[in-house]
Amino acid sequence: xxxxxxxxxxxxxxxARDDLEAFYRDLHEHPELxxxxxxxxxxxxxxxxxxxxxxxxxxxxxxxxxxxHNGDGPRLLLRADMDALPVKEATGLDYASTVTATxxxxxxxxxxxxxxxxxxxxxxxxxxxxxxxxKDQWSGTLVALFQPAEEVGDGARGMLDDDLRSVVGxxxxxxxxxxxxxxxxxxxxxxxxxxSAADSMRVTVHGRGAHGSMPQAAVDPVxxxxxxxxxxxxxxxxxxxxxxxxxxxxxxxxxxxxxxxxGDNAVIELNVRTYDDATRQHVLDAIKRIVTAECMASDSPKxxxxxxxxxxxxxxxxxxxxxxxxxxxxDFFGDDAQELPLQSASEDFSDIPTALKIPYSYWGLGGIDPxxxxxxxxxxxxxxxxxxNHSPYFAPVIQPTLDRGVEALVVAAIAQLGTDS
Numbered sequence: 001x002x003x004x005x006x007x008x009x010x011x012x013x014x015x016a017r018d019d020l021e022a023f024y025r026d027l028h029e030h031p032e033l034x035x036x037x038x039x040x041x042x043x044x045x046x047x048x049x050x051x052x053x054x055x056x057x058x059x060x061x062x063x064x065x066x067x068x069h070n071g072d073g074p075r076l077l078l079r080a081d082m083d084a085l086p087v088k089e090a091t092g093l094d095y096a097s098t099v100t101a102t103x104x105x106x107x108x109x110x111x112x113x114x115x116x117x118x119x120x121x122x123x124x125x126x127x128x129x130x131x132x133x134x135k136d137q138w139s140g141t142l143v144a145l146f147q148p149a150e151e152v153g154d155g156a157r158g159m160l161d162d163d164l165r166s167v168v169g170x171x172x173x174x175x176x177x178x179x180x181x182x183x184x185x186x187x188x189x190x191x192x193x194x195x196s197a198a199d200s201m202r203v204t205v206h207g208r209g210a211h212g213s214m215p216q217a218a219v220d221p222v223x224x225x226x227x228x229x230x231x232x233x234x235x236x237x238x239x240x241x242x243x244x245x246x247x248x249x250x251x252x253x254x255x256x257x258x259x260x261x262x263g264d265n266a267v268i269e270l271n272v273r274t275y276d277d278a279t280r281q282h283v284l285d286a287i288k289r290i291v292t293a294e295c296m297a298s299d300s301p302k303x304x305x306x307x308x309x310x311x312x313x314x315x316x317x318x319x320x321x322x323x324x325x326x327x328x329x330x331d332f333f334g335d336d337a338q339e340l341p342l343q344s345a346s347e348d349f350s351d352i353p354t355a356l357k358i359p360y361s362y363w364g365l366g367g368i369d370p371x372x373x374x375x376x377x378x379x380x381x382x383x384x385x386x387x388x389n390h391s392p393y394f395a396p397v398i399q400p401t402l403d404r405g406v407e408a409l410v411v412a413a414i415a416q417l418g419t420d421s
Contacts, residue, residue, distance in 0.1 A: 003328060003331050003332045003411060003414070005137040005138060005414045005418040005419065006137075006328075006332060006407075006410055006411045006414040006415075006418065007332075008134060008137050009130050009131060009133075009134040009137050009138075009410050009414065010130065010406075010407060010410055011134075012129075012130045012133055012134065013126075013130065013403065013406060013407070016126055016129065016130065016406075017402075017403070019126075020122055020123075020126045020402055020403075020406065021398055021399075021402060023043075023047075023122045023125065023126070024118055024119065024122040024398065024402055025095040025398075026043075027040065027043075027113065027118035027121055027122055028093075028095055028096075028097065028113050028118045029095045029096070029097055029099075030097070030099060031084030031085075031097050031099055031111045031112055031113045031118070032082070032083065032084055032099075032101070032111065033083060033084060033085075033086065033101050033103060033109075033111055034083040034148065034149035034150070034151050034152045034155065035061050035062070035083075035104075035148055035149050035152075035155075036062070036083075036101065037061075037062040037082040037083055037148045037149075038062050040062070040082045040121065040146075041057060041062040041063070041064050041082065041146065041148070042057075044064050044082070044121060044125055044146045045057050045064050045066075047125045047128075047129065048064070048066030048125070048128060048144060049066075050129075051066075051068075051128060051129040051132040051133070052068060052132050053066030053067060053068045053128065053132065053144065054066065054067045054068070054069075055067075056167050059159045059162050059163075059164055059167060060147075060148065060149075060155065060157075060158030060159035060160070060161065060162040060164070061148050061149065061155075061158060061162075062082070062148045063145070063146065063147055063148050063155070063158070063159045063162070063164075064145070064146040065143060065144070065145050065146075065164070065167050065168060066128060066143070066144040067141065067142070067143050067144075067168070067169075068128075068131070068132055068135075068141065068142045068144075069141050070135045070138065070139055070140060070141065070142070070417075071139040071140070072139060072140070073138070073139035073140025073141070073417055074140045074141075074172045074173065074416055074417055075140060075141040075143065075169070075170060075171045075172050075173075076140060076141070076142055076143065076171070076172065076173055076174070076175070076413055076416045076417055077143040077145055077168060077171045077173070077174040077175070077352070077353075077356075077358075078124055078127070078128070078142070078143070078144055078145065078174075078175050078176070078409055078412075078413065079124075079145040079146075079147055079174065079175070079176040079349055079352065080117070080120035080121050080123070080124035080125075080144075080145070080146050080147070080176070081117045081120055081121075081146075081147045081148075081150035081151075081155065081349070082117055082120075082121055082146055082147065082148055082150075083117060083148055083149055083150055083151050083152075083155070084097075084111050084112055084113045084114070084115075084117065084118075084151075085111070085112055085113075085114045085115060085151055085390060086101075086103055086109040086110065086111060087110065087111070087112040087114040087390065087392050088110035088112065088392055089110070089112040089114070089392055090392040090393050091392070091393055091394075091395040093395055097110075097111060097112045097113065099111045099112075112392065114389065114390050114391060114392060114394050115151065115389045115390055115394070116178065116179035116180075116367060116389060116394070116396055117150070119179045119365070119367065119396055119401060119402065119405055120176075120177065120178070120179065120405070121146060122402060122405075123177075123402060123405030123406045123408075123409060124144060124146070124409060125144075126402075126406045127405075127406045127409035127410050127413070128142065128144040130406070130410060131410065131413060137414070137418065137419070138413070138414055138417040138418050138419060139417060139419055140416070140417040142413065142417065143168050143171060145159075145168070145352070147159060147349075147352075150347065150348055150349070152310060153198070153310045153311055153312045153346075153348050154348070155348060156348040156349060156350075156351035156352045157348070157351055159352070160351065160352065160355050164352070164355075165355070165356065168356070171356055171358055172358060172416075173321055173353075173358055173359055173360065173361075173416055174349075174352060174353040174356070174358055174359075174360040174361075175325070175360065175361055175362070175363075175409070175412050175413070175416075176347075176349045176360070176362050177362065177363050177364070177365050177405065177408055177409065178347070178362070178363075178364055178365065179364075179365045179366075179367040179389075179396050179401060179405065180343070180364045180365065180366065180367065180389065181367065181368055181386050181387065181388040181389060181394070182364065182365075182366035182367070182368060182373070183366045183368055183369075183370040183373040183374070184366045184367050184368055184369065184370055184396065184397050184399075184400050184401045184404065185336050185366055185370060185400045185404055186336055186338055186364075186365075186366035186404075187329050187333055187336060187337055187338070187363060187364070187365055187366070187404060187408050188337075188338045188339060188340030188341070188363060188364040188365075188366075189317075189322055189325055189326040189329060189337070189339065189340055189361065189363045189364075190317060190322070190339060190340040190341075190342070190363075190364075191317050191318075191319040191322040191323065191326075192316060192317060192319065193275045193276070193314065193315070193316050193317075193342060194315045194316070194317050194340065194342070194343060194362055194364075195312075195314065195315035195343045195345055195346050195347045195362070196245075196247070196273040196274055196275050196312075196314060196315075196343070196344050196345070196346050197273065197274050197275065197277075197280050197311075197312060197313055197314040197346065198271060198272065198273055198310070198311065198312040198346035199271070199272045199280070199284060199308055199310075199311050199312075200269065200270070200271050200272075200308070200309050200310040200311070201269070201270050201271075201272070201284070201287065201306060201307065201308050201309075202267060202268075202269050202306075202307040202309065203228075203267070203268040203269075203270070203287075203291055203304060203305070203306055203307075204265055204266070204267050204268075204304060204305040204307075205221055205224050205225060205228065205265065205266050205268070205291065205294075205295055205300060205304045206219075206221065206264065206265050206295075206300050206301055206302035206303075206304070207219040207220055207221030207224060207262070207263065207264050207265060207266070207298070207300060207301070208264060208301055209261070209262055209263055209264035210262045211260065211261070211262070212259065212260035212261055212262055213260065215262065218262040219298055219299055219300055219301060220262050220298075221255050221256075221262075221263055221264065221265050221266035222255045222256060222262070222263070222266060223298070224266065224294060224295065224298045224300065225253055225255060225266035225268055227294050227297075227298070228268060228290065228291055228294045229250050229253070229268065231290050231294060232248060232250065232270070232287065232290060233248075235248055235283055235286045235287070235290070236248055236283075239282065239283075239286055240279060240282070240283070244275075244276075244279055245274070245275050245279075245342070245344075246272070246273065246274045246275075246279055246283055247271075247272070247273040247274075247344055248270060248271075248272050248273075248283060248287075249270060249271045250268060250269070250270045251269050251270060251271055252267075252268070252269040253266060253267070253268050253269075254266065254267045255267070270287070272284065272287075273344050273346065274314070275314055275342075276314065277314075280314075284308075287306075288306060291304050291306070292304060312346035312347060312348050313348065313350050313351055313354065314346075314350065315346075315347050315349065315350045315362050316350070317360065317361045317362055318359030318360060318361060320359065321359040321360060321361045322361040324361075324415055324416070325361045325363065325412050325415060327415075328411050328412060328414070328415035329363075329408065329411060329412075332407070332411045333404075333407075333411075336404075340363060340364040343364070345389065347362070349362060350362075361412070363408065363412075365401065365404060365405050365408060366401070366404070367396030367397065367401045368386055368396070368397065369397045372385075372386070373386060
């Protein structure tokens with residue numbers, strides 16, 4: 001596959017690099033929580049307008065869409081997410097965030113781009129500009145979409161609910177990328193399942209309170225919750241086939257207020273990761289079955305309560321679309337184009353192409369200093385020494401991460417829109 005057009009588009013990257021890096025540092029230093037990405041959105045909208053895009057703002061809150069029509073041809077959507085996390089940065093970078101914000105509960109919290117969405121925004125904004133500056137190298141329509149609130153799982157749905165379909169019109173294919181804790185320079189693709197579905201569940205079980213010295217008068221919710229947690233471990237180990245993948249994590253248990261008081265309820269918060277709908281439903285049903293049975297066994301005075309929240313769809317790449325992207329990456333990047341391992345993290349990007357009924361491909365982008373990663377790998381300490389997404393120490397190296405992110409978007413776009421010669 002020829003990548004002549006992609007190379008021609010990317011001749012502008014040398015001139016754009018200083019601005020790309022400065023924009024990234026600015027985004028990293030000024031992160032915004034989910035649904036609060038107003039300044040980020042404004043900066044993106046200004047850049048798109050300057051590049052000649054028709055820009056619509058305020059979609060699903062701070063969402064931004066820029067559309068560039070360039071003759072006949074396919075309509076391609078490229079997406080980047082904009083939100084940061086309630087994490088206190090510990091990287092020590094000279095552009096580290098010192099931002100604090102008020103979260104949805106009204107509490108003050110530090111804010112950090114601990115997941116790399118600043119990389120996504122900077123790379124897409126730059127790629128969109130380079131493609132606009134080289135319209136003689138491609139034909140069709142480019143839709144640059146900047147999405148809020150990925151971290152809480154409802155940003156894509158919020159844009160769809162706010163009539164995103166009518167803004168973008170007919171679209172043929174969608175792409176997105178995510179910076180990961182892999183060596184910088186690597187671009188990884190994978191057909192089929194890539195990112196897991198995620199479901200958070202809050203379970204409230206009820207007991208009967210009493211004095212700690214008189215347990216016979218109580219139904220102890222701490223004991224009940226403990227038995228539930230132990231039994232939940234058997235869902236993956238005994239109900240899911242070894243050839244299938246699932247993760248069930250109990251992240252929080254809250255019960256009681258004092259050492260000599262038996263409370264009257266316990267709240268269990270858990271998270272489930274799966275890769276297909278059948279396994280997903282089996283695990284969720286099993287949780288309810290086990291919780292209900294343990295409550296009966298403990299003679300709980302009330303039925304348990306279940307609340308699902310922060311739900312993410314699975315990311316399942318279209319095979320033909322991904323094969324096309326993979327071939328373009330292999331031609332352009334050589335050995336740096338690799339197969340992406342199956343990821344247990346989750347994303348809400350797929351809500352958009354699923355709703356638009358179009359195929360999509362989502363790839364991974366390395367962001368870790370290659371020498372540091374190689375040293376950790378040689379010592380068998382990758383999991384201990386390499387900060388992953390959502391860590392307060394997660395800090396993608398600026399280069400070659402940013403260049404590679406821009407290149408990947410351009411190469412994938414030209415594979416869809418290009419007219420190589």
